[in-house]
Amino acid sequence: MKLRASLAAVGLALSAQAAVADGPQKDQFFVSLLGAYYDTRGDYRATDSDLGLGAGLGWSFADNWAVEGQYYRFEPDARVNGVSGKVDIDMWSVGLLRSFDIGQGWSPYVAFGVGEGRYDHGSLWNVGQFRDEQAHLGVGFFGNLNQRFAIRGDVRGVYHNRIDAVRPLATLGFTMMLGDTAAPAPVAAAPAPAPAPAPAPVDSDGDGVPDSIDQCPGTPRGVRVDERGCEVELKEPVTFNLTVEFAFDSAEITSVSFNELMNAIRFLREHPSTVAVVEGHTDSRGSDDYNQRLSERRAEAVRGVLVNSGIPAERLTSRGYGESRPIASNDTDEGRQQNRRVTVVVSSGNGG
Numbered sequence: 001m002k003l004r005a006s007l008a009a010v011g012l013a014l015s016a017q018a019a020v021a022d023g024p025q026k027d028q029f030f031v032s033l034l035g036a037y038y039d040t041r042g043d044y045r046a047t048d049s050d051l052g053l054g055a056g057l058g059w060s061f062a063d064n065w066a067v068e069g070q071y072y073r074f075e076p077d078a079r080v081n082g083v084s085g086k087v088d089i090d091m092w093s094v095g096l097l098r099s100f101d102i103g104q105g106w107s108p109y110v111a112f113g114v115g116e117g118r119y120d121h122g123s124l125w126n127v128g129q130f131r132d133e134q135a136h137l138g139v140g141f142f143g144n145l146n147q148r149f150a151i152r153g154d155v156r157g158v159y160h161n162r163i164d165a166v167r168p169l170a171t172l173g174f175t176m177m178l179g180d181t182a183a184p185a186p187v188a189a190a191p192a193p194a195p196a197p198a199p200a201p202v203d204s205d206g207d208g209v210p211d212s213i214d215q216c217p218g219t220p221r222g223v224r225v226d227e228r229g230c231e232v233e234l235k236e237p238v239t240f241n242l243t244v245e246f247a248f249d250s251a252e253i254t255s256v257s258f259n260e261l262m263n264a265i266r267f268l269r270e271h272p273s274t275v276a277v278v279e280g281h282t283d284s285r286g287s288d289d290y291n292q293r294l295s296e297r298r299a300e301a302v303r304g305v306l307v308n309s310g311i312p313a314e315r316l317t318s319r320g321y322g323e324s325r326p327i328a329s330n331d332t333d334e335g336r337q338q339n340r341r342v343t344v345v346v347s348s349g350n351g352g
Contacts (some may be wrong), residue, residue: 023099023107023142023150024060024177032056032152034173038074038089044119044130044163046087050076054171058097066097070115072169078124085124091117091158093136105144111154112137133161142175150175205229224270231273237347240264244302244342249286251297256305264344265309276311276346278303278318281325283336288322296320302342315349 024030034054040046052075058068070093078087095113102108112135119130140154153172160167201210205219209229216230224232242264243257268276280299282291299318307313328335 022101022103022105022144023109024058024066024175026060026063028060029178030058030060030066030175031178032058032070032173032175034072034152034171036072036074037168037170038072038076038158039168040074040076040087040089044087044089045078045080045121045125046076047079047084048077050074050089052089054173056175064099064101066099067094068097068111068113069094078121080121080125083124085122087124088120088122089117090120091115091134093134095136099142105150107142107144109140109142109154110138111140111156117160130162132163135159135161136169138169140171148177150177220272223272231271234271234274234346234348237345238267240267240344240346242302242342242344244298245337246298246340249294251294251301253301253305256302261305264346265306265311267346268306268311268315271346273349274346275315275317275349276306276344278306278316279343279345280318280320281339281341281343282323283339284323284326284330285336286323292320292322294320295322298340298342302344306344 032055034056036052036054037049038052039049041049052073054070054072056068056070058066060066070091072089072091074089074091075086076089078085093113093115095111095115097109097111099107099109115134115136117132117134119132136156136158138154138156140152140156142150142152144150151173152175154170156169156171157166158169159165201212203209203214204211205214205217209225209227211217214229216225216228219225219229219231226232240260240263242260244253245255246253264276268274278299280295280297280302282295282298284291286294296318297320299320303316303318306316323330323339326335326339327341328338330336330339
């Protein structure tokens with residue numbers, strides 16, 4: 001049910017999330033397995049681009065800096081003197097990566113370096129191997145899946161010294177971090193010797209007010225208290241306007257604003273002596289009697305969400321006002337959507 005899904009989303013959002021590193025960390029080795037696309041058309045008798053495989057071995061020698069060696073193998077189609085075949089291309093390079101941490105496990109980088117390409121036509125063209133000095137420059141990214149593995153991709157321009165041309169090289173694959181991937185615990189400085197501190201005042205109920213001046217001992221944890229240690233009572237009702245989406249002619253919740261819902265839940269938990277009225281409203285389509293019943297069902301649906309979040313049912317009531325309290329025009333779809341709403345009005349439990 002969508003209602004259960006909404007509650008599950010609330011629980012997941014409140015769960016603690018483990019931090020994910022951004023790319024290789026300082027003093028960490030990493031290996032990459034990459035698929036590659038290389039456009040060699042017109043060079044060394046090649047007639048087509050090719051997909052190949054590559055691998056890399058790198059070491060992050062400083063924060064956001066790494067050195068890496070790479071190797072790629074390609075076998076594009078070639079044609080020499082009217083005869084078709086393959087040309088074997090082996091490419092080696094060594095270069096530097098300058099990365100930039102942007103959080104959430106993503107680390108874009110700039111890559112530059114030098115290398116060599118070897119081109120062997122075999123029996124297709126009996127001239128031995130060509131060798132070509134190369135330089136490359138490009139951009140890429142690491143996207144960490146966890147502390148150990150990351151997806152990786154980049155695009156580079158490879159300059160061929162022998163033919164004075166730049167050809168594109170694109171890669172995509174996976175990287176594995178080697179060694180210890182756990183973040184080191186910070187080392188705390190040894191505190192200077194100091195006189196033994198005076199014993200902390202006793203606060204049995206944990207409300208921040210010492211027992212010696214607490215006039216309301218035993219206050220439940222999380223309750224908002226005043227300087228006397230007593231729960232703060234509401235002088236005026238507090239209203240929470242929830243952005244709750246309902247389908248037309250339905251009391252089934254399709255979505256609810258997480259922040260607004262949590263504000264209401266948090267306030268009710270901090271003031272356990274309060275009560276709340278959940279008020280439902282509709283747009284003007286339909287009869288008055290039907291809209292009245294529909295608004296009651298909508299208010300009861302949101303009340304169920306609050307009860308399932310841990311608010312005692314006896315503190316919550318629901319009421320429907322039908323179409324009698326619009327906050328926007330019912331002449332437009334946008335206005336009618338705003339009128340299909342729910343509010344939570346919190347007041348003191350003694351009727352104040």
